[in-house]
Amino acid sequence: MEIAAILAVVVVIFIARTFRIVPQQHAWVVERLGRYHATLEPGLKLVLPFVDRIAYKHSLKEVPLDVPSQVCITKDNTQLQVDGILYFQVTDPKRASYGSSDYIVAITQLSQTTLRSVIGKMELDKTFEERDAINAQVVSALDEAATNWGVKVLRYEIKDLTPPAEILRSMQAQITAEREKRALIAASEGRRQEQINLATGEREAFIARSEGEKQAEINKALGEAAAITSVAEATAGAIRQIAAAIREPGGEDAVQLKVAEKAVEAYAQLAQKNNTMIVPGNMSEVSALIGTAMTLMNARPPGPAAGA
Structure with a gap:
């Protein structure tokens, strides 16, 4: 048993x-x-x-590896506290077993040294602006070295970049000043635009007023021209009627009579309004004018005279 x-x-x-x-x-x-x-x-x-x-x-799964925080010095001699995370995957188990005694430690150390080298070539401001470039350079350097360890480095991401407290305060002051500058520029641009709008409005208003005045003057001139035309047409019509009346029988006698009457009235008014008697130089012309008027009045039949 x-x-x-x-x-x-x-x-x-x-x-x-x-x-x-x-x-x-x-x-x-x-x-x-x-x-x-x-x-x-x-x-x-x-x-x-x-x-x-x-x-x-x-x-053979993708493995996230936390890279310990470290101090890096930038090109302008500024210290940065940097930490990140690395993603890798075993692609060749044989090399991963015999290529390195501990490929995880090797990858961690290499990522730290590569990161210090990359950041050392950049100024402080660039490190914040070019995180993607830093990550890409670290991955490229690690992937080339990790091939002998049977490992494929997939990604590297910087989790945090922390400058010293003094640098943070100066950066905050710079950001505040930049914001105040942008606010002042925006305010000045607003005032400038306001002045432009006011000037444009005044110009358009002046143009509108001038156009209105111009149209008013044009309308007034057209009205005056129309009035002058109407008066001229009326005067021409009256003259045509007078001319037609003169051409009729007895028309010339009526004209002479009218002229004689106006002359006598004019002399009479001058005699009434002035203390000085105005006597024509040739009295025979006046007597002849009066005689002609009297002859015409006596010779004119009653009917046509009344019509005149």
Whole structure:
């Protein structure tokens, strides 16, 4: 019974050491008699008990690695407290097992030294503006070196950049001054735009007034021209009527009579309004004018005279 129990235990141990189940996204490195033999992929695998040994077990998943905070000095001799996070993945289990005694420590140390080198080439302001460039340079340097370790560096991200307190205060003062400057510029631009708007409004108002005055003058001139035209047309019509009346029988006699009457009235008014009597130089002309008027009045028939 004891021998059977011992044999059963040996068989169980033998089976347990012979059949191995490798989880998904894992790779196991097998050594046979102390030497690399094979890499076991996920699934049920067979190994020789007491001859083969699972020397290393690697996860093929993407691994985030926190890079410890460190002090970096910029190109303008400013100290920065920098920390970041690194993402890598084992791509070659054999190299990851034998390429480095501890690839995680190697990656961490290399990322820190590379970061110090990259930041040392930049000024303080550039380090805040070019984080993507810093990350890309660190990844490029790490990926080239990590190839021998069977590791692929995927990404590196700077979590925080912390300058000294004095630099923070000066940066805050600079930001405040810049904001005040932008506020003053905005206010001056507002005043400038206001003046431009007022000037534009005044110019447009002046143009509108001048256009109105111009149109008013044009309308007035057109009205006066129309009035003059109407008066001229009326005068011309009256003259045409008078000319037509003169051409009729007795028209010239009526004109002479009218002229004589106006002359006599004019002399009469001068005699009434002035103390000095104005006597024409040729009295015979006056008597002739009066005689002509009297002759016309006596010779004119009653009917036409009344019509005149």
